[in-house]
Amino acid sequence: MMKLRIRLPLLVVPLITAPLLLAGFLAFVELKHSAQQRGDQQTQLLLDRVDAQLRQLIDSAGANVQLFAEDPLLQKYLLAGDAQERYALLQRPLQRKLSSIQGVFPQYYEIRVLLPDGFEDLRVDDGALANLTEEEGQSPFFLAMRGAKRDANVNLIAINPDNRQLALYVTRAVHLIDLSLDSYNATPQLRGYLSLTVSLQALLDTLSPSPWPQGGMLLSDARGRPLAASREIEHLPGLSQLDLSPLTSTENAERWVQLADQDYLHRARRLSDDLWIHLLIPEAVLLDESRTIGNLVLLICLAAIGLSVPLLLLVIRSQFLRPVERLNKALASLGQRQQLVQVPVQNDDEIGELSRSFNQMSLALYQSNEQIRSLAYSDSLTGLPNRLMFIKTLRREIEQARQHGGRFALLFLDLDNFKHVNDTLGHAAGDRLLVKVTEIFQANLRGYDYLSRPVGIEVGRDMARLGGDEFTLLLCHPEADQLAGPVAERIIAALAEPIDLEGSECYIGCSIGIAIYPDDGRSVEDLVKHADLAMYQAKTRGKSTYQFFSSAIAARSQERVLLDQRLHSAVEALNFHLQFQPIVDSRSLRMKSVEALIRWNDPELGMVPPDQFIPIAEENGLILPIGDWVLEQAARQLVAWKQRGLPRLRVAVNVSSVQLAQPGFARQISRLLRKHQLGADELYIELTETAVLQGREQVLGNLHALRELGIQIALDDFGTGYSSLSYLQTLPIDILKIDRSFILNLQENNNGVILSAIITMAHSLGMQVVAEGVEDQSHLSFLLAEGCDLLQGYLFSSPRPAEEIEQLIGQPLPEARQDTAQTCGLVGPG
Ligand code: C2E
Numbered sequence: 001m002m003k004l005r006i007r008l009p010l011l012v013v014p015l016i017t018a019p020l021l022l023a024g025f026l027a028f029v030e031l032k033h034s035a036q037q038r039g040d041q042q043t044q045l046l047l048d049r050v051d052a053q054l055r056q057l058i059d060s061a062g063a064n065v066q067l068f069a070e071d072p073l074l075q076k077y078l079l080a081g082d083a084q085e086r087y088a089l090l091q092r093p094l095q096r097k098l099s100s101i102q103g104v105f106p107q108y109y110e111i112r113v114l115l116p117d118g119f120e121d122l123r124v125d126d127g128a129l130a131n132l133t134e135e136e137g138q139s140p141f142f143l144a145m146r147g148a149k150r151d152a153n154v155n156l157i158a159i160n161p162d163n164r165q166l167a168l169y170v171t172r173a174v175h176l177i178d179l180s181l182d183s184y185n186a187t188p189q190l191r192g193y194l195s196l197t198v199s200l201q202a203l204l205d206t207l208s209p210s211p212w213p214q215g216g217m218l219l220s221d222a223r224g225r226p227l228a229a230s231r232e233i234e235h236l237p238g239l240s241q242l243d244l245s246p247l248t249s250t251e252n253a254e255r256w257v258q259l260a261d262q263d264y265l266h267r268a269r270r271l272s273d274d275l276w277i278h279l280l281i282p283e284a285v286l287l288d289e290s291r292t293i294g295n296l297v298l299l300i301c302l303a304a305i306g307l308s309v310p311l312l313l314l315v316i317r318s319q320f321l322r323p324v325e326r327l328n329k330a331l332a333s334l335g336q337r338q339q340l341v342q343v344p345v346q347n348d349d350e351i352g353e354l355s356r357s358f359n360q361m362s363l364a365l366y367q368s369n370e371q372i373r374s375l376a377y378s379d380s381l382t383g384l385p386n387r388l389m390f391i392k393t394l395r396r397e398i399e400q401a402r403q404h405g406g407r408f409a410l411l412f413l414d415l416d417n418f419k420h421v422n423d424t425l426g427h428a429a430g431d432r433l434l435v436k437v438t439e440i441f442q443a444n445l446r447g448y449d450y451l452s453r454p455v456g457i458e459v460g461r462d463m464a465r466l467g468g469d470e471f472t473l474l475l476c477h478p479e480a481d482q483l484a485g486p487v488a489e490r491i492i493a494a495l496a497e498p499i500d501l502e503g504s505e506c507y508i509g510c511s512i513g514i515a516i517y518p519d520d521g522r523s524v525e526d527l528v529k530h531a532d533l534a535m536y537q538a539k540t541r542g543k544s545t546y547q548f549f550s551s552a553i554a555a556r557s558q559e560r561v562l563l564d565q566r567l568h569s570a571v572e573a574l575n576f577h578l579q580f581q582p583i584v585d586s587r588s589l590r591m592k593s594v595e596a597l598i599r600w601n602d603p604e605l606g607m608v609p610p611d612q613f614i615p616i617a618e619e620n621g622l623i624l625p626i627g628d629w630v631l632e633q634a635a636r637q638l639v640a641w642k643q644r645g646l647p648r649l650r651v652a653v654n655v656s657s658v659q660l661a662q663p664g665f666a667r668q669i670s671r672l673l674r675k676h677q678l679g680a681d682e683l684y685i686e687l688t689e690t691a692v693l694q695g696r697e698q699v700l701g702n703l704h705a706l707r708e709l710g711i712q713i714a715l716d717d718f719g720t721g722y723s724s725l726s727y728l729q730t731l732p733i734d735i736l737k738i739d740r741s742f743i744l745n746l747q748e749n750n751n752g753v754i755l756s757a758i759i760t761m762a763h764s765l766g767m768q769v770v771a772e773g774v775e776d777q778s779h780l781s782f783l784l785a786e787g788c789d790l791l792q793g794y795l796f797s798s799p800r801p802a803e804e805i806e807q808l809i810g811q812p813l814p815e816a817r818q819d820t821a822q823t824c825g826l827v828g829p830g
């Protein structure tokens, strides 16, 4: 498609030029017509003028000849009877007199006195003329004159034979009475003629040049024979042969004739009976004016076009194309640039309106872009930068530090008990908590100074929320290495305070891992991974602490990766077995039940304790197949013992929170019991405090379903978590298993007092109490004294293979203690 830049001029140029040329043409036609009319008028005027002048010439010559004819000297001369008197006495004075008349009227180049017989008696001329004819008696002139009346002039226009020029002869017959001879009243007798010869050539010459310099005039007789021509044309070849008769037959007509290869306009007018005036004007001269007019009109048109077209194009360009181009450019850059694009609004016209609309649209787009950007780069809950923004910022910091050899610290923060709040109080409360935590960061890090120098942390810029309860803090400071520790301490201290969450106080805590650029990593991935690992390490070290990344941590994480890999192959190969640890009745000291404990003997890693691989399995999901396997094995073992007719034994199976969170867990257990035809009282499950505390509806649902099936539930490792007995009261728990750390450190921190209180309260809640980690007699004595129902520990037996358990059934167990060292193998105490 052709561009407007080209199309508009293509449209505009003909639109302007066509009407202008048409107007020019019409003007030309009109002007030409009026020029022709003017030409006509001028020729008519010219002919009129010739006519008038000739008449005047004749009239004045007539008047003069009459006047001269009455001259007494002339009359005396003509009356003189004797030749002697006439020629000797009168001729000279008369000649002088006529010469003086001629001096006054030079146009009468001949004044003649003729005798009645036609003899030219006296002649006065201008001297340039030779008198070829003295005897005029037979000349046409004289013949015409003789026929004239008395006292009347005779005018004759004819070629003067003396000079071959056209001449006007004005002649008067002089009649006189000779008083010396005749009576007074006698009739006057013809005595002679007085004749004036006037040059008509002069008339022709004074009339030309006409308005057409190359044109000329011609006199002809009535038959169209040329008599005289004006100077301009007299030498034109072919003029003498020109037949003028076609015009002399019709008055005032015109025609075109050709003379010397040129066209002439020929006009004629009758001046007298036998005299015609002709006008010959070359066509070129006539057309000259129209040509000039045409050229002038053309010039005006071209000038108008030449002026208006560029002007219009200029106007189109500046008023239309330029703004459109500007808009176009702005539109194109709208998609590319991040900045606000605006175009100048120059006028209030449609383009101005368009520009204004564009600006509004651009502004709206820019604002919504900014909004999208801020949504894309900030965390909607806390308003902190999000993961995307954090990665961007970190990448930029790395680049800057790389260029300038700088250092900085990346702090990786993870809230310790966020999951608990989320699970117990709900997500909405969890969200409010995150907002409060952010406020605490703001309040504690703003203007924070170290060694009286401000660190310059800006929470809204340097902190980010990666998701969940994970935060990061970038410490871009020349002394980041030394500052990171104190900053972490400050954060931990701030979060150690209880947070008020709609009335209830929450202890949230925070673990922080720190990685330093460039020592702990030079890429985004490495720095984040290492700070995360350090944070993980801080958590395992006991929460609410911070940890710098170290090579040891890296090694541990590698170990973890290896364990993860090996665990996958172990699950595939089902490379596990179960051991059982007796749980003894405190009154009979006989085995009442056993706890099934998983063992993994890896071909590469050797024996791996469950404390190490169970958390990994819980993270990677392998705990589900492992848990299924344990349940199945435990059930089979029970069946095997039953089939061998051994005394009745219950089996406790450890169940992970991940298993309990599975919707069909309770049904799975009931299917298992049915499959192996076991009673609900033959198997019970142990779950850790955290599993219950995570308190998700699914877990609680499963627990209640299990209780309905008649399966007992033991709460393992009680005392390590944060649950209170009053909270546990609401849960379907039958057995409380006190963590072995209480028993092992019985002497410390009033543990004994606490323990006895726990046992009393648990009993009052209708729960049985099991003590783990009973290792020596002192433990046993204390627990027996406090009325603990069941006992478990190396004092009675370490976990053992099923065959060995069979031998212990029905026996009092402390005696078996000696075997412990040999059987517990790698899974020793601790
Ligand atoms: P737990 O359920 O508290 O198991 C008791 C742990 O205490 C066992 O360690 C046992 O060997 C150890 N123990 C028993 N008596 C004494 C003693 O007198 N002194 C000392 N110091 N320790 C004693 P084990 O077998 O290494 O298991 C560790 C933990 O691994 C278990 O703690 C349990 O939480 C988990 N676990 C073991 N087997 C399974 C399983 O099949 N499924 C799940 N989910 N967890 C399991």
Ligand code: MG
Residues within 6 Å of the ligand: 595, 654, 686, 716
């Ligand atoms: Mg247990």
Ligand code: MG
Residues within 6 Å of the ligand: 716, 717, 737, 739, 740, 772
């Ligand atoms: Mg335990």
